[in-house]
Amino acid sequence: MTTSTSLAPDLLVPRRFCGPPSSGNGGWTSGALAALIPHDCPDDRSRSWPTIRVALRQPPPLDTPMSVSEDEDGSTVATIDGAVVARATVVADEPTTVDPVPAEEARAASATYPGLASHPFPTCFVCGTARGEGDGLRIFPGRVADQDGATRIAATWSPHPSVGEDFHSYVDEHPRASLATTWAALDCIGGWAGDLTERLMVLAGMTARVDALPVIGEQHVVVGLARGREGRKTFTASTLYDADGRVVACAEHVWVAVDPAAFA
DSSP states (O other), X not given: OOOEEEEEEEEOOOGGGBSSTTSBOHHHHHHHHHTXXXXXXXXXXXXXXXXXXXXXXXXXXXSOOEEEEEETTSOEEEEETXXXXXXXXXXXXXXXXXXXOOHHHHXXXXXXXXGGTOXXXXXXXXXXXXXXXXXXXXXXXXXXEEETTEEEEEEEEOOOGGGBOOSOOOSSSOOBBOHHHHHHHTTHHHHHHTOTTTSOEEEEEEEEEESSOOXXXXXXXXXXXXXXXXXXXXXXXXXXXXXXXXXXXXXXXXXXXXXXXXGO
16 A cells, blocks of 8 residues: 655646646646656756656546645655546656757748648647637647658747746746746647647656756747557657757657547
8 A cells, every 4th residue: 555645735737728628738737747846946057857757647637626645655646536647756767859950940840730730639738729829839840851760840939928937936037938838848749740640649648857947938949759659559759949959858758549539
């Protein structure tokens, strides 16, 4: 039997941060839970948050407080009615870094974004085409040159002030996006790299390392990479670069194919 110690505050996913219409975006939820793990905030480019792996056990509910506790193994767990929704653990792994793409190439690639023609979740906070500027992130990735024979996609993204950081502080004067939003920006591009047009998938797990929070208003480039399949699972990676071409954050994902009827 495992025991747990309650932590505060609860985890809540506001409706704005949905993925599918009735559940939270997996990346935003994972990042919000990761933000509740005690750690020092990086105060310069030489330090980063620890690498954190989040496993999503069920669709994160919207506008519903989830209890947060620490298991005896050190994991931070979000539950509702005693059932685990997400589990976050600090790990030693280093996520794959996807090769960079020039901003002009990434911007041009967005015109070929498959979600413009058909999108399974058009109201998704990250990649939904039905979300307006300043509401959703509107990260629309398109195909670019492959990396080592694997599909690679890219898009540009400039964080809006509405996703500004309100928890951590930096030694510089730049306003920055929240940790949850940074994880979200690394999320859906993985699904599109794994080809959401071919089969419907949802995020089952994400491992991310954040070196710095993205600067509000600065143009970033996010790139995604397909890493293979195994049964119902699809494996992908993503990396976020700043305007100077430096890595801001990187992640690896596990996606699970689902029945489209469950999200109709």
